[in-house]
Amino acid sequence: MTAPASSAPPLPDPAPYQGAPERHPRRPRHPLDTATDPEAVELTAPVFGPADVDALDADLTRQHSGEPLGERLTVTGRVLDRAGRPVRGQLVEIWQANASGRYAHRRDRNPAPLDPHFTGVGRCLTDGDGRYAFTTVKPGAYPLPGAGAWRPAHIHFSFFGTALTQRLVTQMYFPGDPLLPYDPVLAAVPDPAARRRLIAAYDHQLSLAGGALGYRWDVVLGGPAATWAEEGRR
Structure with a gap:
């Protein structure tokens, strides 16, 4: 039996996303003199602990005096190494547009x-099983200025290791979004399997348990099944 043809066009050739060069560092790297100051590397590492990250940091719907607009979401998953072992105590940060597709940033036009x-x-810290969890609202789509394209709903993720140089930045998308085939950022990921790993899975049981629509998205740090990370953000 032949599968029915999809109405969505295929993703375009994975040409580099034109906005990426603007987000890369322009100055040369600054070497650290670890020979004379062995602790120099440690001074550049993120300084945080369990007392610095509380439950309110992970619930983006309770950070202000009123209720935000938008569809409530629970996003959870596990951070794993290349061998499938949980990465414990990992600092996970997210940022996103609001339900209307606008960032709370002065440069968003x-x-x-x-x-x-x-x-x-x-932000949150992964637990003993490498699990993270956030409560938020579904971000809206928004147009890319001058690009003739729209960004689908997505959440930016940042994962820190034990030093700033171990930071990984990527994006999570939502299943069934009609804008996915047209997104130039997603199209810049050359491997189709890697693109699919950036899309979360809807979890109905999680939706029933939490009072918000639930999505699961696991992240693998390294190896052949690694979650794609933005170039220049490692």
């Missing part, structure tokens, strides 16, 4: 309205 009760940033 999208005319969509801001939400005074939603800043769009959160």
Whole structure:
């Protein structure tokens, strides 16, 4: 039996995303003199602990005096190494647009309205099983200025190791989004399997248990099944 043809066009050839060069460092790297100062590397590492990250940081719907607009979501998953072992105590950060597709950032020129009760940033530490969890609202799509394209709903993720140089940055997408085939950022990922690993899975049991639509998205740090990370952000 022949599978029915998809109505969505195929992803375009994975040419480099034109916005990437603007986000790369322009200055040369600054070497650290570890021979004379062995602790120099440690001074550049993130300084945080369990007392610095609380439950409110992971719930983006309770960070202000009022309720933010938008569809409530629970996003959870595990951070694993290349051997499938949990990565414990990992600092996970997210940032995203609000339900209208606008970031709470002075450089966002999208005319969509801001939400005074939603800043769009959160963080948490992975637990003993390498699990993270966030409560948020579904981000809206927004147009790319001058590109003739729209970004689908997505959440930016940052994963820290034990030093700033171990940071990985990537994006998580939502299943069934009609804008996925047209997204130039997703199309810049050359491997189709890697693109699919950036899309979360809807979890109905999680939705029933948490009072918000549930999505699961595991992240693998390294190896052939690694989650794609943005070039220049390692």
